[in-house]
Amino acid sequence: MTPLPPCPACASVFAYEDGGRLNCPECGHEWSPGEAAEPAEAAKVVRDANGNALADGDSVTVVKDLKIKGSSSVVKIGTKVRNIRLVDGDHDIDCKIDGIGAMKLKSAFVKKD
DSSP, X not given: XXXXXXXXXXXXXXXXXXXXXXXXXXXXXXXXXXXOOXXXXXXXXXXXXXXXXXXXXXXXXXXXXXXXXXXXXXXXXXXXXXXXXXXXXXXXEEEEETTTEEEEEOGGGEEEO
């Protein structure tokens, strides 16, 4: 048995084969064994409210009071968020905020520190 290639999206080595296609359990990416990595994914750049490019592990500051859906709490302007993780979707930042917990934020409401 030959080892399977790593995931082209996240470089995970835990890829598995399912019906002639390869799947990544970590990021959910699915690809054909001979398929090259998608160049469009590398071109996607997430930018903050000031236009600075963001990357995984950056620290950001909230630039607007944000209501938390389903709660009476608010994330106040000036709240510092460390060690962000970029994700695909409408809310493109995954993070943990002290005193609140895990949150998803839109990059338009933060600025890079």
